Amino acid sequence: MSAQVVELLQQRIESLQGAPTRLTVPVHPALEDLVQLRTGTSYAVDSASLALALAAGASRAGEWVGFAGWGDFGAEAASQWGIDLRRTVLVPEPGDLWLEVAAALVDVLKVVVLKPTTLVDPKSAAVLDARLRARSAILVVWGAWPRVEARLSAERVAWNGADRGRGRLSRRELRVVVDRGGRRSVRDLELP
Amino acid sequence: MRVLVAWCPDWSVTAGLFELAETRSDRPPTSHEPAAVLKNNVVEVCNAAARAEGVRRGQRRRDAQARCPELALLPASPERDARYFEPVLAIVEELRPGVAPIRPGLMAVPAPGRYFGGEPHAAALVAQHLVEAGVWDCRLGVADDLFTAEQAARQAMVQDCVVVAPGTSATFLQELPVQVLATLDDDAGEGRALADLLRRLGLRTLGDFARLSAAEVSNRFGAFGLSVWQRAQGAAPAGLGSRTPPPELACEVGFEPPLESAEAVCFSVRTTAERFVQGLSARQLVAVAVRIEAEADGVVTSARTWLHPRCFTSRDLVDRVHWQLQAGTAGSGLRSRRDSGAVGAPIGRVRFLPETVEAAADHADGLWGGGADEQVTRGVARVQAMIGFDAVRVPVLQGGRGVADRQASVTWGERPVGLRPLDRPWPGRIPGPAPARVFASGLPAEVVDESGRSVAVTERGVVTGEPWRYRIDAATDIAVRRWTPVSSWAGPWPVDDGWWLSTDASGRGRSARFQLVGVDGRAWLLVWSAAGWSVEAAYD
Numbered sequence: 059m060s061a062q063v064v065e066l067l068q069q070r071i072e073s074l075q076g077a078p079t080r081l082t083v084p085v086h087p088a089l090e091d092l093v094q095l096r097t098g099t100s101y102a103v104d105s106a107s108l109a110l111a112l113a114a115g116a117s118r119a120g121e122w123v124g125f126a127g128w129g130d131f132g133a134e135a136a137s138q139w140g141i142d143l144r145r146t147v148l149v150p151e152p153g154d155l156w157l158e159v160a161a162a163l164v165d166v167l168k169v170v171v172l173k174p175t176t177l178v179d180p181k182s183a184a185v186l187d188a189r190l191r192a193r194s195a196i197l198v199v200w201g202a203w204p205r206v207e208a209r210l211s212a213e214r215v216a217w218n219g220a221d222r223g224r225g226r227l228s229r230r231e232l233r234v235v236v237d238r239g240g241r242r243s244v245r246d247l248e249l250p
Numbered sequence: 251m252r253v254l255v256a257w258c259p260d261w262s263v264t265a266g267l268f269e270l271a272e273t274r275s276d277r278p279p280t281s282h283e284p285a286a287v288l289k290n291n292v293v294e295v296c297n298a299a300a301r302a303e304g305v306r307r308g309q310r311r312r313d314a315q316a317r318c319p320e321l322a323l324l325p326a327s328p329e330r331d332a333r334y335f336e337p338v339l340a341i342v343e344e345l346r347p348g349v350a351p352i353r354p355g356l357m358a359v360p361a362p363g364r365y366f367g368g369e370p371h372a373a374a375l376v377a378q379h380l381v382e383a384g385v386w387d388c389r390l391g392v393a394d395d396l397f398t399a400e401q402a403a404r405q406a407m408v409q410d411c412v413v414v415a416p417g418t419s420a421t422f423l424q425e426l427p428v429q430v431l432a433t434l435d436d437d438a439g440e441g442r443a444l445a446d447l448l449r450r451l452g453l454r455t456l457g458d459f460a461r462l463s464a465a466e467v468s469n470r471f472g473a474f475g476l477s478v479w480q481r482a483q484g485a486a487p488a489g490l491g492s493r494t495p496p497p498e499l500a501c502e503v504g505f506e507p508p509l510e511s512a513e514a515v516c517f518s519v520r521t522t523a524e525r526f527v528q529g530l531s532a533r534q535l536v537a538v539a540v541r542i543e544a545e546a547d548g549v550v551t552s553a554r555t556w557l558h559p560r561c562f563t564s565r566d567l568v569d570r571v572h573w574q575l576q577a578g579t580a581g582s583g584l585r586s587r588r589d590s591g592a593v594g595a596p597i598g599r600v601r602f603l604p605e606t607v608e609a610a611a612d613h614a615d616g617l618w619g620g621g622a623d624e625q626v627t628r629g630v631a632r633v634q635a636m637i638g639f640d641a642v643r644v645p646v647l648q649g650g651r652g653v654a655d656r657q658a659s660v661t662w663g664e665r666p667v668g669l670r671p672l673d674r675p676w677p678g679r680i681p682g683p684a685p686a687r688v689f690a691s692g693l694p695a696e697v698v699d700e701s702g703r704s705v706a707v708t709e710r711g712v713v714t715g716e717p718w719r720y721r722i723d724a725a726t727d728i729a730v731r732r733w734t735p736v737s738s739w740a741g742p743w744p745v746d747d748g749w750w751l752s753t754d755a756s757g758r759g760r761s762a763r764f765q766l767v768g769v770d771g772r773a774w775l776l777v778w779s780a781a782g783w784s785v786e787a788a789y790d
Contacts, residue, residue: 130788136686146644150643159633227773250683
């Protein structure tokens with residue numbers, strides 16, 4: 059325990075000294091041990107809930123999070139995941155300037171969830187990655203992205219609770235696959 | 251000390267007509283036409299033209315309209331009366347400081363003895379200034395004490411003055427009928443009751459009342475009666491609770507020649523914004539709502555009230571000026587970088603008016619910081635400058651039945667207003683996990699049963715067939731545009747509002763919600779109405 063604290067403090071000191079370091083950002087308890095969020099990197103997800111889950115850990119730890127290009131943002135779901143809406147910035151329709159908006163948000167927010175409206179070329183993505191490293195932020199892309207640290211996808215989703223007109227959706231079981239450039243790790247989860 | 255009282259009869263009506271003239275562009279009723287202020291459907295105040303038609307205080311709305319069909323009806327609003335009386339006070343204050351506002355429509359000021367060439371001349375000057383400001387019905391009275399001066403003003407003709415010579419207050423008052431007591435300003439209506447009682451006792455004038463002995467009055471009419479008796483003796487206290495003129499907190503800056511770009515205006519208003527904030531902070535105040543007005547060619551072309559979640563700093567104000575001037579240009583909303591910066595007409599003047607100020611102590615930073623991170627605020631302001639101030643939002647929760655009703659978003663840097671409370675039961679809302687994607691307007695969809703007929707809900711709230719497969723037409727994802735078999739479903743839950751409306755093109759009317767889960771594991775929240783199916787949200 060104390061060793062972890064010392065390590066954390068050392069990372070803090072390094073980041074204060076100006077060196078772009080890779081801090082770890084807490085993740086939602088449901089995804090703990092499965093994926094570790096490190097600042098300066100980008101992650102890709104394929105479902106809205108996973109994007110919310112990745113942002114939730116940082117928001118619960120008191121960081122600011124932002125969502126860009128997500129016009130149909132479910133605020134209630136976000137707050138059920140534990141995201142503090144008072145520390146949330148939402149840019150529903152960034153239009154053609156989505157890359158610039160994402161870059162500006164990365165400057166000041168810890169976790170930025172981006173839903174690109176068009177395909178991004180590797181060069182622009184590299185510029186944004188450099189910005190991420192300089193600012194110690196995390197980019198979560200809901201969609202396609204040229205180079206990511208890990209790609210999370212939800213597979214075999216099964217909803218419980220609804221049965222031919224009776225009940226209501228209550229919980230879901232799903233298999234989260236984390237693809238780290240070829241290395242795959244799989245975990246079956248039950249999420250609310 | 252001599253007191254001058256200025257009385258504007260039926261001030262509520264006058265103020266209401268002023269407001270009407272400001273808000274209505276077509277011909278508003280003038281003050282010579284009948285108008286009345288109604289409270290609880292009963293005439294509270296009416297003007298002389300309405301009185302001539304037979305409208306009376308205390309009449310019901312219907313009776314008043316029967317007497318005078320063209321009567322302009324105005325809602326009662328004490329705030330409005332006070333607001334429009336403020337400039338009138340300022341006019342008199344310019345002539346003679348020490349104005350004591352008694353109530354909207356009535357003010358007192360120490361009579362300027364010789365300065366304007368005697369009391370009648372001074373009163374005439376006040377009347378002239380009031381008439382120039384549009385208050386044509388004003389009456390003035392000058393006397394030794396406030397009560398007598400008010401009664402004198404009530405005896406005066408329009409724009410005229412009645413001067414009660416020094417030492418003759420008692421003589422003047424004692425000829426007045428007791429009915430004048432009904433106009434005494436008190437909330438409990440004691441003056442009205444006393445006037446009625448004295449009339450029934452056979453005391454017709456204030457003189458009759460004044461001839462009673464102090465002990466008799468005190469025994470029979472109590473403290474209030476005694477104070478009236480003292481006034482009728484001409485012995486009312488003359489002191490005025492005069493006000494200090496309110497400090498001038500608004501700031502403005504003029505540009506000569508007028509500026510044509512928002513950037514130039516922002517650069518030039520910076521010092522004025524700092525002066526505005528400093529002027530407030532010198533009085534230990536901060537502004538939480540500021541009205542910014544921009545003038546072009548002497549006409550206010552852009553005016554807007556901005557709310558701030560904390561309090562305005564000078565940089566916030568400059569940002570707001572920038573956004574406001576940009577929003578006035580064509581194609582506001584999402585803008586590219588090229589066309590930003592131009593303003594519609596050259597700006598000649600920018601004005602900051604504090605709408606709501608609060609004590610600075612309530613907004614001070616804690617020792618370890620507080621409120622929104624300074625850095626985040628700056629960064630988000632940069633995004634706002636890029637794509638428009640209203641493109642950056644803060645999501646908030648609110649109460650409601652449908653999933654789309656239960657959330658809202660506020661422009662970054664503004665305060666949420668008019669949210670529905672969360673702590674009500676909201677019958678008909680769907681409990682359980684909330685959908686991660688909520689569509690602002692429903693996506694049209696199709697749901698059919700095993701035989702291929704569209705599934706509907708009967709008036710009894712029963713489905714006509716079991717949902718078998720579905721298709722979402724407008725989805726961006728190609729996969730869900732194809733027919734997908736339903737693996738499980740829940741519902742129908744009849745929607746609790748709007749069922750009494752007829753089903754028209756807008757799709758309102760009887761409706762019910764369903765949750766559908768496709769075989770691919772995707773879950774959707776759909777709503778059925780007679781107009782068809784639509785997808786409200788996705789449990790992605």
